[in-house]
Amino acid sequence: MRKILIKNAKLVNEGVVKDGEVYIEDDLIKEVADIISVKSHDVKVIDAEGQFLLPGVIDDQVHFREPGLTHKEDIAFGSRAAVAGGITSFIEMPNTNPQTVTIELLEEKFDLAKESSVANYSFMFGGTNDNLEEIKKINPKNTPALKLFLGSSTGNMLVDDEKVLEEIFKNSPVLIAVHCEDEQTIKDNLAKYKKDFGDDIPMVYHPKIRSVEACYLSSSKAVKLAKKTGAKLHVFHVSTAKELSLFEGKKALKDKKITAEVCIHHLWFNDTDYEKKGTRIKWNPAVKTEKDQKALFKALLDNKLDVIATDHAPHTKEEKDQAYTKAPSGGPLVQHALPAMLEFYHKGQISLPKIVEKMCHNPAILFQIEKRGYIREGYKADLVLVDPNAPWTVQKDNILYKCGWSPFEKTTFKSRITHTFVNGKLVYKNFKVLDVKNGERLMFDR
Incomplete structure (x- = not known):
């Protein structure tokens, strides 16, 4: 023993x-x-x-790139960096290659993690326009959530058929976690700036392409659909002040059917950092203005935003250092998320118990994780x-x-x-x- x-x-x-x-x-x-x-x-x-x-941090949104994209990251490397950052449990996303859109492929990822992960692990199931029957097979005891991309994504993971979307919301046996950005708005904005700049669009225009309007249009639709169908909804990486009106702060988390989270990069950076950092801080949704940044922090303290996550999504330096339209969005964060939040504590902006609530307790409550997220006998x-x-x-x-x-x-x-x-x-x-x-x-x- x-x-x-x-x-x-x-x-x-x-x-x-x-x-x-x-x-x-x-x-x-x-x-x-x-x-x-x-x-x-x-x-x-x-x-x-x-x-x-502290209790070990539970990060409910990472991309560890395995299988299929392991030149960027894999479960072994990602979990090592996670524990170095105090993250003891992670929930990984389905947009790998192949995408995690069948129960068989989901179980294959669990087998990979069993062999290589230093941290505790789970994987979200991915929804598409044509896998509703597979979604219905999800086991709520061993699968955390269904992930839907309601904005730009790879391959077949953009769910843009409104009839299918409503059926998914009605039938999902687990919480639905969503990436909310309106695809058509982004396409129209991108076309405008490509006309002006070609592929080498200055990074300062990224939050104008993936705009406040694109975020709000998509997230408000998701919230409306959740209210209509009674689905349990979790909105990932909220990045704008405007979206905060969609969420409640007064209810206890366990009583909320619609929840939201903020990511480290949207709390730490704002659009004035693009000049120095360039595509290294290119994320979807985009890092936006200082006004948005301050509103997100206030909403975190007011409990409109329930969880702090990383959206850890690495790409190689060579991939990131391309022109705007070719550089992928995302960056590595698991090793530095907790130290970054502790800087806000040192500045008197947030208490230690509040950090633990948002990074440890609340993910455990939200996903109903067994026996984790607290220091309890x-x-x-x-x-x-x-x-x-x-x-x-x-x-x-x-x-x-x-x-x-x-x-x-x-x-x-x-x-x-x-x-x-x-x-x-x-x-x-x-x-x-x-x-x-x-x-x-x-x-x-x-």
Whole structure:
């Protein structure tokens, strides 16, 4: 039996920060108390020396590119970078190659992760215009959600048949997670700027091409359809102030049928950063204005935005450094998401319990994940120790992404993740991933 005692920690959990200790046996948290006395001689003691102990972060939106696009990223690399960033569980997206649009292909991805993932894992099922019968076969106990692309996507994953869409909303056995950008609006905007600039459109026009109107038109339609059909809807990566009127902040998360999230890059960057960062911060939906950025942060604090995610979506440097129309959207984020949020804490913009609520507790509530997301007795021992006073700078030699770059390069963070535990095993310590493939398939309490 594996036994670990984490002593002298400041536990950040369920709305409070307090001194405490955590005792782990095998993969479970056995005891949480102010002081724990363990007499057994075979207990490994870790003295936190006053560091913060958080539940492991649950990232509900990553693209780890496996199968088919593994020159950019794969589950092994992605999960290693995730645990280095304090993310102990991830939910991955279906737009791989082949796309995850049958139950058989979904299970093949689970088999890949079982062999290679350091973190806990799950995969969303992908909806298309013609796979409704497969959608009906989804098992809610072992599959987190159905992902729909209501804006630009690869291949057959753009769901633009309104009759089919309504049938999917009526029949999905699980929560529906959506990417909302109106395709026709984007096409019209792109044609206008291509006429002016050709392929080399200045990046400053990206949020005008993938505009506020494109986002609002799509997300408002999705919300309207969810209300009409009674479907449970989660709107990914909200990027505009205008969209915030669609969401409620007063209800408890467990009572909401329509929820929304914000991503790290929409909180950290705004359109003034395009001049320096260029296509390295080209995302869909686009990073928009400082006004949008500030409104998103306020909505996060006011609980209109329920979850913080990464939308980790790596591409190679060579792919990103092409002209505007050829450079793909997306960037790597899992290693630096929690350190970035902790910078906002240091600036007094958000509390530690609120960060934990949005990155740990709420994803567990939203997807009804079994026994994760909290520091509680009987729960899985997914835990993260953070030293709030150990500055470090993001640079090439400490970036763990397969693509080898980060939009945060040369950024100095005040907080350092020192230890990450997945199912009771230490998998990361002080800049080193301890290649322990201890990830488990997430299960759902439905």
